[in-house]
Amino acid sequence: MTAMRPTLRDPILWTGLLLSGAVLCWLSIARYDGFNAGMYDLGNMAQAIWSGARGEPLLYSRAEGFRASRLAGHVEIGYFLFAPLYALWPDPRVLLVAQAALFALGAIPVYRIAWRRIDAPEAGSQAVRPYAARCLALMYLLYPTAQTAVLFDFHADTVAAPLLLFALDALDRRALRQYVLWIALALSLKFYVAALVAGIGVVLFLWEGRRHTGALTALAGLAYGTVAFFAVRPLFAPSSAGAAGAVTTSYLAYYFGALNEIMATIPDRLLNAVVVFGPALLVGWRGWRWLLPGLPLAAAMLLSTGPGGAFDYRYHHYALVVPFIMLAVIDGAARQRSLLARRRSEAFAAAVGGRSAPGRRPGRTWQGDLGVTAGIVAIFSALLVNAPLNPLFWLGVPGYGFDRSVYGVTPRDGRLAAFVAARVPDGAPLAASTFVATHLVNREIVYLVRYPFEPRAGRLPDLLPQVQFALPDALFDWYLQLDDGYGGGIDYDRDAIAVLLRNPAFGLVDMDDGLLVFARNAAPERALMNRLMVVSDDGAPALRQFGQLDLVRATIEAIDGRRLRATFVWRLREPFKPGERYVAVSRLDGVPGARFVHLPGYAMRPVWEWRAGDAVEETFEVVVPTETSPGRYVWRTGWYDVSHPDAALTDARSRMAGTDDVPVGEVEMGNVER
Template sequence: MNPRHSSLGDPFLWLAIMLIGGMLCWLSFARYNGFNAGMYDLGNMAQAIWSGTRGEPLLYSRPEGMRASRLAGHVEIGYFLFAPLYALWPDPRLLLAIQAALFALGALPVYRIAWRRIDMQYGGERAVPYAARLLALIYLLYPTAQTGVLFDFHADTVAAPLLLFALDALDVRSWRWFAFWTALALSMKFYVAALVVGVGVVMFLWEGQRRAGVATALAGGIYGLLAFFVVRPLFTPPSSGGVAVISSGYLAYYFGALDEIIATFPDRLLNAVVVFGPALLVAWRGWRWLLPGLPLAAAMLASTGPGGAFDYRYHHYALVVPFIAMGIIDGAARMQRGIPVVRSGATRRRGRSWRGDLGFTVAVTAIFSALLVNTPLNPLFWLGGPGYGFDRSIYGITPRDVRLAAFLATRAPPGAPVAASTFIATHLVNRETVYLVRYPFEARAERLPDLLPQVQYALPDALFDWYLQLDDGYGGGVDYDQDAIAILLRDPSFALVDMDDGVLLFERDADPERILVNRLSLIPDNGAPARQQFGPFDLVDARVEVIGDRRLRATFVWRVREALPPGTRYIPVSRLDGVAGARFVHLPGYALKPAWEWQTGDVVEETFDVIVPPDALPGQYAWRVGWYDARHPDAALTDERSRMAGTGEYVVTLVEVTP
């Protein structure tokens, strides 16, 4: 068995690579197809790489209302390498597939290094690859590696296996390949330079490669300085204030809230356990190889970046995994050779079995992965609880998701500048301008009014179906885009022209014949009796008329007997019974003047136009209306689970749908 190619014929390794890589690719695709992968970060990366196919410097749409280069941020020069493939298949799923495949192939260098440093030393070139197989499994199952792959697309996750290929070349002193893989890794993100400097230090101090170690550390340091202080300012707009402002702004963005670090210190400590805990039994003996990854891990654990960036599920920790793997390999090799361990000033030999400790490390890694990563290895994946498995907000692909994909493919104008709901935008990235109607860091759609002059179309979601339970509330929810829809309805430059199952298409300067009316007014109470009661609301009148080809106009009159309790949010939603996609949020009572703002004694008349889905078969259908709790996790499904307590759906009339 050739020590340079000891992995190529092991079916166990290839089976593990295909199973784990295939699983992660499948889950990544499911997340995208289920409209659960956001514009931050998959969409931004895909848009930048699409820009690269046009010879542009990786441009993407910034929330400030401009196009910016990825070279002005993390200096992701390596994204140009994906551009030729993206030109062949311009779809964000290509990036997800590449990321999963590269990660899985990272098991190859882990296997080879472990075989050479442990198995071959233990039993010669004919040794059974015991350590190599276990190390490959540890790498493939490592929780922070898998979560990195499953969290959109990031250069960090791509760079991790490239570093492992570089370390494999280092192990056999193949300097050209070492330089090649190191350069590729550096091109993915500027702060990979710090890791390369660390590799050079280890080479100099402990690998017996002083000249190569110095060269590696210098190359990493020089590249990092050039990337940060030359390339970034070169592609940064002059209005940003130059290098000093760029540097301080970057540091303030990720490390500027000391009080937050103190308040969340216990959580950060638990995340440190997840990052390093599975490997420590063996890896602490190979602490030298842990050193290159420690500064990055410490920086991330101290980060106050957006969305709790210190969490183990973030992509940054993927770059630490190669050095955890090397630490385990070095630690096991030292145990195997009986190298003395120094502790508290006393030198002694440990009598532990390296084989047993490696087996235990695999078991611990698998347990951590099964408990903390949302994959089929996790029992909660199959129990169907909120936030796990095929939940619609994770990997579930609902009939609505299929309809939404078809709507975007056939009825959303290609290439035009758009602003869209965060998960819709990810499917519209192959264009110069893609803004969000509401950014994840906004409490409301605060930036949208300033962005609208740059866009031709807007696609908010009135039945936003992503929901995440949080300690202090929830993320997403059916009213997530409510404020953005209100802004669009009030903007005289835009008009609603199309819809499908809650997804709305607004157009600038639309043809008057295509405009869908939405208006609300307070009218005098004529004392008419209620046709139906919905909690505090009386339905006084309701009518639906055909106004065009598959176009209907609905008018509802509500009397408010008492206002909703503070903090509650209910919305009226109608549907055509038996017609897929024919759910109509009452936009006037949802956005123009939300029902939770109605006052006792108000009589509210709302008039709105809707479009019957083009795939609806001709026939007569019942128009039903109901009220739903906007803060219920299942509100977007508009069924009995979120329906206003004590109420049901009410049949308003029968509607004739013609061919």
């Protein structure tokens, strides 16, 4: 390692750094604003840092029904450093901005190290051309697993990665005090960073000629890891033995609870390993020593069996491997440069001595290999990262670009953000839909009505005694394209809604465009009726037909202020086929946000469970948006295919075949109370 000082007045460096940071910041915020960033993990981290800003030990709400400290799990002491920032702007978006900025700044140490190790020795006494420095900085900014980590919520792994690069840069400059500071900051963010730090020490000791520094670094990593795991974690563990064990047990079960699945997914895991390491190996293989510190973490994640394919290259854990991939490329290019320089010297000496040079075909140059590697990284990034370089980002392909489940911000998203800000009391303990909860984290208790690892809302009944409000989403509009269908979909919270409708302690009191608000001990005059019963069929002719459903009667009446009462009588002529599921959704013509899911025939007793010949009466009350103007409005009703990924949009794409949303009545609205 050298102590030469590069200049940072390079427009290419700063253009790449600022552009990358700005794009990642923009996309991260768009994902949050579009209600696509979940409680797992942005919400949990934001709630913990909010807690830290109040002087608490980074507490967050766990699915088991208690508050736990981040210090009892990953020992993320470094989150306290974000607490002052969060206190100034108590919003999860401040964390996304900080993360994107820190990642972009990581290009600076990469640039410096490459300049000193490759460009400066190549230049000799001539002016240094920062070719390698530029290539490596751009390679870092475009590296697929780095970008996907930044775009996946907020995590200590992603934040720690640039700190490790600053530490390695300080070491390269022999600025040992700065090296210690950066290493300490990186260690503070997650206890298993200690393994990476110990790995740095091993490389320094065995191959970098820094035996004393290497030994101290390795010992520091091992010592911190030991203290963090065996002293700090137990110190902040929940008071009950069962709760303390749950933190560790659930973590291990989450990531390694289904090891029997590994054999069936080996091809996928190998492909992900190629994505993590492959783009850099043309040059990086020569610097294999620097890959070693990151290998244990990468191997653990590639063997992980966490939900959703936690071994996938898009997960945040791989961010910590990227610094070592960059060092491997730098070291590999430096070794290749030295090898070529030695061969040139041998050829020159042979020519001066009148001897023939050893017969070698002209080899590849380090400049060429480094340029090709940078190109490979850019191609991988363009193909695998959901960002503007990817052509699919701009083509409207489901799951890419401004799709509503990725970076798209719809009018409904804006409505929901305003609604929860205005209608949910500050600090009140609550349970909410997974993407809504992320917008309500600045409080002590935030549970989910259904957790991502649950097939149904199994935990909700046990959590409800602790909360004052519950906010399930009856028009859950997030979905994820999968090989065998999709995840999410309109009925994601249906079971939670059923639990709440059956719970006598909670009443439905408010709603906006499908988002429901249940309150504990709601006053009778506030609670909205939802009732379903089988009635005698008087043989009345159908007013409208929707497939095998007859609409026999429909009445809509204004009760008071924002409140309406609707009664529908349906006749099921023949049963639905197995797997067929439909939901009735009504709306007021011309009133944004006035979409009403027929909850009795959807959550209390779903229509696909009705018997042929049944006449079913559902009565339900709704409230219209506060901005509704006085006037006469048409009430329209349609039936939608629950299994369709666009069902939450309630348009022609998911409408029951051969039907339309039809007018079934009119209602006169007076002045709406605000």
